[in-house]
Amino acid sequence: MAQPKVSVIVPIYGVEQYIERCARSLFEQTLDDIEYIFVDDCTKDNSVSVLGKVIEKYPSRKNKIKIIRHDINKGLPQARKTGIEAACGKYVAHCDSDDFVEKDMYEQLYQKAEELNADIVFCDLYYDGRYKNIIKAFPSDKTDKAYMNYHCCSYTGTVTMVQYFCKRSMYTENHIQYPQAMIMEDQVVTSQLRYFAKKFGYVQKPLYHYIINNNSMTNFKSLDDTLNKIWQIKENTDIIIDFFRVHNIGDNYITTLKTRSVVDLLTSIKDRAVIKTTRASFYPEINNKIIFNKEIPMVIRTRYFLLSHRLYRIDHAIRHNATLIKIILFFIH
Numbered sequence: 001m002a003q004p005k006v007s008v009i010v011p012i013y014g015v016e017q018y019i020e021r022c023a024r025s026l027f028e029q030t031l032d033d034i035e036y037i038f039v040d041d042c043t044k045d046n047s048v049s050v051l052g053k054v055i056e057k058y059p060s061r062k063n064k065i066k067i068i069r070h071d072i073n074k075g076l077p078q079a080r081k082t083g084i085e086a087a088c089g090k091y092v093a094h095c096d097s098d099d100f101v102e103k104d105m106y107e108q109l110y111q112k113a114e115e116l117n118a119d120i121v122f123c124d125l126y127y128d129g130r131y132k133n134i135i136k137a138f139p140s141d142k143t144d145k146a147y148m149n150y151h152c153c154s155y156t157g158t159v160t161m162v163q164y165f166c167k168r169s170m171y172t173e174n175h176i177q178y179p180q181a182m183i184m185e186d187q188v189v190t191s192q193l194r195y196f197a198k199k200f201g202y203v204q205k206p207l208y209h210y211i212i213n214n215n216s217m218t219n220f221k222s223l224d225d226t227l228n229k230i231w232q233i234k235e236n237t238d239i240i241i242d243f244f245r246v247h248n249i250g251d252n253y254i255t256t257l258k259t260r261s262v263v264d265l266l267t268s269i270k271d272r273a274v275i276k277t278t279r280a281s282f283y284p285e286i287n288n289k290i291i292f293n294k295e296i297p298m299v300i301r302t303r304y305f306l307l308s309h310r311l312y313r314i315d316h317a318i319r320h321n322a323t324l325i326k327i328i329l330f331f332i333h
Contacts, residue, residue, distance in 0.1 A: 004035040004064070006091045006106050007168065009083030011076055012038055016045040018098040018211065020054050025100035027058040031107035036065045037083045038097075042073040047097070077185040080161065081178040084171050092168045094161040098211050105207035109165040118201035120193060121165040122158055125208040134206045137163055143200035149249065152187070152194065153256040154297035159187040162208055166193060179239055181232035188236050195247055226268050227278070234282060237261045252295040258283040259290055259300050266307035267315070 008026060012019065026036060040048050048067065055062060068082055080094060091113060095101060105123070113121045122137040137158040138151055151157025158164075170176075174196045179188045241254050262283055269275050288308065291301050306315040 004089040005033040005110055006031065006093055007035040007037060007083075007087035007089030008093045008095055008106065009080060009087065010036065010038045010095050010097050011041055011079035011083070012047050012051070012097050013041045013043045013073075013076075013079075014045055014047065015043070015097040016047045016050055019047045019050050022095065022097050022100050023051055023054040025103065026095060027054070027061045028103050029101075029106050030104045031110055034061075034064060034106060035087065035089050036061065037086050038065070038067045039079040039082050040067060040069040041075070041079045042070055075180065075182050077178045077180065077182060077189075080189075084168075084176075087168055089168055091165060092171065093165050095208075096162060096210075099162065100209045100211075102207045102209075106165075108203050108205070108207060112201045112203050113165060113167070116199060116201045118199045119167050119170055119197035121201035121203060122163050123165070123203045123208060124206040125158075125160075125163060125210050126206045128209055128211050135210075136204070137202060141202050141204060143202055145194060145197075148194055148200070149253055150297065152190070153253045153260065154300050155260060156297065156299060159190050160210070161186045161189060162210070164190055164193060166197075170196060177239065177243075179236050181235045183229050183232035184236040188239050191240050191243060195243075195249070223269075223271075223274070227274075230265050230268060230278065230282070233261050233264050255286075255290075255293065256296050256300060259286050259296055259304055262286045263300060263303050263307060266304070270310075270312070 010022070010026070015022070026034075038048075038051060048069075051067070055065060066086060068086060070079070070082065074082075083094075084092060091110060093106060093109070109121045109123060112118065124134055124136045127133045127135045135158075138148065139156065142148075148157055152159050170193055174192065176189060176192050179185050237257055240257060244250075244254055244257075262279075265278060265282055266275065269278065286304075290296060291305050293301070303315055306312075
């Protein structure tokens with residue numbers, strides 16, 4: 001059998017009400033030569049049964065579909081790893097099973113990758129939550145590595161796996177490390193992919209629909225769950241920092257990553273006593289002096305200042321108001 005042009009990897013967990021829309025958007029792609037790999041991470045609902053019914057409606061795709069079931073629940077990062085190990089395509093793409101994609105997404109990304117001989121091609125996405133925005137992969141079409149690291153470490157550039165359309169060899173030849181912790185797992189992998197890539201492409205169109213799902217693999221509600229999330233962020237941030245140090249990637253990126261993680265902590269926890277206790281071992285070197293460190297992107301310093309002073313509403317406005325986001329991006333661009 002000839003090598004597929006693209007392998008699309010789709011982890012499945014708790015998406016019974018979303019999987020049909022996701023699968024239909026994948027099976028109706030304008031690019032024909034696609035391999036689909038669904039990884040059932042021991043979902044407790046009827047997601048796989050629903051998927052099976054959708055597959056029956058697309059007989060032309062049926063022989064290009066693999067469904068792999070984990071014996072035990074392993075979490076999102078390991079589900080993606082399982083998919084990578086089973087993939088045969090020249091390129092690999094990731095799609096979360098509660099999201100969906102434009103019908104020509106993979107054709108556009110494939111064509112751009114072939115045109116440029118790019119290791120990674122990015123695209124923009126639609127962010128469908130309380131606020132509906134178009135999230136650009138990067139503020140401009142620049143594709144040099146320093147520019148990308150700057151924006152990805154500050155979260156003003158894309159770190160989500162679903163926006164990274166990569167040559168499969170990027171995974172198989174570079175011994176990519178997959179984390180165990182689920183929060184910020186995307187950035188662990190994408191930081192490595194960016195480092196090893198030699199050439200990038202960028203389709204400046206929103207092709208992916210990112211849906212906010214309260215039942216997703218990474219959703220947390222109680223204080224204990226929130227603290228668990230915070231420590232997962234630190235665990236994965238430490239992995240990235242170790243990788244940056246081994247490969248002599250700038251210390252300014254490391255400080256930015258640490259500050260960004262502290263911002264996540266301050267965003268998630270409002271109780272002063274809990275914050276004080278947690279901060280004692282959560283990058284305590286990040287303090288108010290960081291506000292004057294011009295090597296850290298202004299958007300991170302601004303958010304750190306606001307959250308440190310409990311100005312939550314202003315911070316919320318900055319994060320979700322499209323006009324304010326554009327103003328900030330103008331100053332950091």
